[in-house]
Amino acid sequence: MVDWPDCMAPPGRPGCRVVHLERVDSTNRHAARLAAAGAEHGTLVVADEQFAGRGRRGREWSSPPGRNLAFSLILRPALPDDRVPLLALVAGISLADTIGRRLPEVRVKWPNDVWCRGGKLAGILCEAGAPGPAGRAVIMGIGVNVNSRAEDFAPEIPAVSMARLAGRQFDLPLVLRHLVEGLDRDLEIFSAEGFGGRLLERFRHRCLLTGKRVAIEAGDRTGAGMVVGVDAGGRLLLDDDFGCRRFFAAGEASILSHGGCISAAGR
Numbered sequence: 696m697v698d699w700p701d702c703m704a705p706p707g708r709p710g711c712r713v714v715h716l717e718r719v720d721s722t723n724r725h726a727a728r729l730a731a732a733g734a735e736h737g738t739l740v741v742a743d744e745q746f747a748g749r750g751r752r753g754r755e756w757s758s759p760p761g762r763n764l765a766f767s768l769i770l771r772p773a774l775p776d777d778r779v780p781l782l783a784l785v786a787g788i789s790l791a792d793t794i795g796r797r798l799p800e801v802r803v804k805w806p807n808d809v810w811c812r813g814g815k816l817a818g819i820l821c822e823a824g825a826p827g828p829a830g831r832a833v834i835m836g837i838g839v840n841v842n843s844r845a846e847d848f849a850p851e852i853p854a855v856s857m858a859r860l861a862g863r864q865f866d867l868p869l870v871l872r873h874l875v876e877g878l879d880r881d882l883e884i885f886s887a888e889g890f891g892g893r894l895l896e897r898f899r900h901r902c903l904l905t906g907k908r909v910a911i912e913a914g915d916r917t918g919a920g921m922v923v924g925v926d927a928g929g930r931l932l933l934d935d936d937f938g939c940r941r942f943f944a945a946g947e948a949s950i951l952s953h954g955g956c957i958s959a960a961g962r
């Protein structure tokens with residue numbers, strides 16, 4: 696079993712209590728069960744292995760045991776409802792900047808995937824927890840490909856790992872600590888000034904899609920065109936082929952090249 700710490704932050708901060716599990720269905724599901732029973736803000740659930748890890752849009756998230764990070768934070772944010780969806784974008788830029796200290800070419804693929812050199816490095820699944828005795832919770836689930844090898848992923852999955860990109864192995868508990876410290880700082884920035892200031896500037900700096908032609912799927916809305924940026928509300932701005940500016944608050948974008956899709960949207 697990986698040697699996870701029991702605590703990595705003072706009371707009331709992300710990582711103040713660490714629940715480590717050798718094997719679990721999904722850290723998000725486990726965190727939701729703890730949150731419903733009243734677990735405190737900042738509780739972190741980390742597992743060596745997930746056997747039913749979940750991704751966005753109903754996909755699976757698979758990860759070889761003991762090589763990658765799969766963890767979930769229980770947050771009880773004092774935020775107005777309309778700002779809660781932005782937590783996923785905050786997490787995306789936070790992870791990208793922390794990993795970017797080791798791999799400077801890391802990019803954030805709107806809304807919240809972390810990519811590097813044409814492959815997906817990390818994904819985020821934020822879910823609402825069922826209301827319990829301690830009120831509302833948000834479960835922020837994060838999967839990072841840290842030490843996985845090429846053969847750990849099916850060839851059709853555009854995944855990369857930090858180890859493959861850097862040519863060396865990383866210490867999992869140390870990477871977790873750095874990511875959680877970064878999230879703590881960035882969640883504080885978000886609650887103090889919202890997304891439109893420093894976080895947006897950092898997001899724009901690392902935005903993979905700006906200046907690229909994409910196809911976007913957002914429920915029953917679809918679109919294609921040139922990405923011109925992301926606004927203070929976290930929306931993707933797209934100039935479509937008829938010259939109209941379109942705004943997407945959520946969705947999944949695929950980069951197009953010569954009319955074809957060159958990067959699958961997730962995994």
Ligand code: BTN
Nearest residue numbers: 721723748749750751818836838
């Ligand atoms: C995505 O990109 O589709 C999101 C992937 C999120 C995966 C993480 S791994 C830890 C947590 N537990 C889950 O079941 N999913 C998230």
